[in-house]
Amino acid sequence: MKTPSEDGRLADQLSIGFLTSVFPISLLDEVIGVSGCAERRRRALPARLTIYYVLALCLFSDKNYDQVMRLLLNGLAWRSRWVYTWEPPSASAISRARARLGAEPLRVLFCRVTGPVAEPQASRSWLAGLRPVTMDGTTLVVPETRDNSAFGYPDGAARFPCVRVVAVAENGTHALIDATFGSSAVEERTLARRLLRCLESDMLLLARSGRWGFELWRQAAETGTHLLWGVTGADALPIGRSFEDGSYLSRPAGLGGAPLRVIPLPGAEWLITTLVDPGQASASELAARYAERWVMDSALAWLHSDRRGPAITLRSRSPEMVAQEIWALLCVYQAMRELTCQAASHEGASCTCARV
Template identity: 85%
Template sequence: MKTPSGGGRLADQLSIGFLTSVFPTSLLDEVIEVCGCAERRRRALPARLTIYYVLALCLFSDKNYDQVMRLLLNGLAWRSRWVHTWEPPSASAISRARARLGAEPLRVLFYRVSGPVAHPQAPRSWLAGLRLVTMDGTTLVVPETHDNSAFGHPDGAAGLPRVRVVAVAENGTHALIDATFGGSAVEQDTLARRLLRCLESDMLLLARSGSLGFDLWCQAVETGTHLLWGMTGADALPVGRGFEDGSYLSRPVGLGGPPLRVIPLPGTEWLITTLVDPEQASAAELAARYAERWVLDSALAWLCSGRRGPAAVLRSRSPEMVAQEIWALLCVYQAARALSCQAAGHSEALCACARV
């Protein structure tokens, strides 16, 4: 591929252009001001540049620290038509700059760019007037260091420490609405409870319950959102009124609140939902939408594809930097989804014009 005059591949320069377009300097300056991390003296690596650098780490996951900094500086020079003449800072200087910045600015940045993006006619994003959203979780591997050992290992297993991440995303666009994370010893339902804050009454939450019990179900119902969860063992639920589509009403013994509707699936999995009226959503419609639910593993896999191993591996060597890197990873993922949806919208508009 042709090399721009600033150095580096054109694709790399465009990747940096993507960062500066989606995360303009005005947004970063706002985040820096909110977090109170503006510099009191001039530094070679100011907070704004450090944020761009942490985001770039996620784009170039197969590059080392020095290589990412060179790509970032070359990309910024190419985009703004200026030429930097200084040597990129050392890896130790980069680490100190990241430590000064901390994780909070990246967390704030994530909440500036996160949120649903589907328009009312977006395919696979709505059912019965409800916005389809999915809650899912995964684990990320972190380097084995003394500090990172605090994250623990799943089920006490040997190997590298892991961080458990849980997120809620739109089912059709895969845009992130909220996310949280903790050490591998933190149960997924504990993290899931934190995300109940993002649920709205016009949503239908899809999830695979797994270990998530009916306690979490009841808490989610109290938010006013509608639920569609996959689970095993639902055949043990009391059978109430049946419907022509094969679903039936039930109420687990000892469970307060409104009844739920049970939808048998092939195999050992069942669906349970708060949508108790088949006229609102049939069993077939609900099963089809559940099969299309968003999956966090595959969502983050493309960003971590340059890192070896069966699971995504982060590079940060302390909990604060791990948190910083995770928020940056979620920011870049969200930005890519928003850009993809924007491009799809332009494509639909062009198609509509062509039909006129």
């Protein structure tokens, strides 16, 4: 029978195996080449090993830098039967290697692995031939250093600097489609506007528009995607044709007369959508799908989980390393979602509503 420590080592080795499986060396070399960070001389910590290390930091959030490096090297040795005989690098050497690497390779890696993963036959991942996706945001707390103070303190009351993250996720699988982040001083609507680049005509974007307004609605609609947003005060919208399902058409002046459909909900919230034909999707169907916008909670909450205690979310002490760490977290989350859906597909089940 294995001892608890042996079980722990096996789990650690499997975690490193997970990294090398979903982020193969060929992919890392491609990312390194695109990012222009290939080494001109041989180093003890080459770029590909440093990328694996930054990804491993996300899996072992309760370990310090030295411990994570030892776990990584042991895991690589176990997986490849390679035995290293040199002393693992110090924390300062690791920090220098991370600084040489920068954030760009992890951003490029995220762009390579991100995207929807739902299969066409996954009925819960589609509605009226459209792929429901949700946009939402959160803030991540970073260590208080002179450099990190540039991220700002939300509302002037926060104890630590914060980074604002906004992402779009596929509802059925919780897989990330795109993400961006910036200083907490940057308005969420500004970051949300960057993510309009990821929208496609076969998507249905779910969001709460209270903090974004009709301007972002108009810009999102111009991408060709369909929209389903929760709003307050929709009873002030002009009422046009009414439908049997309780919804009605409206042509707000702020949208230049473009039609939208209004769906009353219990309480003070209403839904507005570009799906103006009830035959395409009924009010009850749209309300049920809008209730699933909580899928973003699992993605955004995972960025917070078990990260250096209840206060500090990230561990990096400079803006460039914070960006590197955030991209790495998003990469690892996306890889875990894809593996979960692959496993569900092999079992003939749906990964809809599965949580990491």
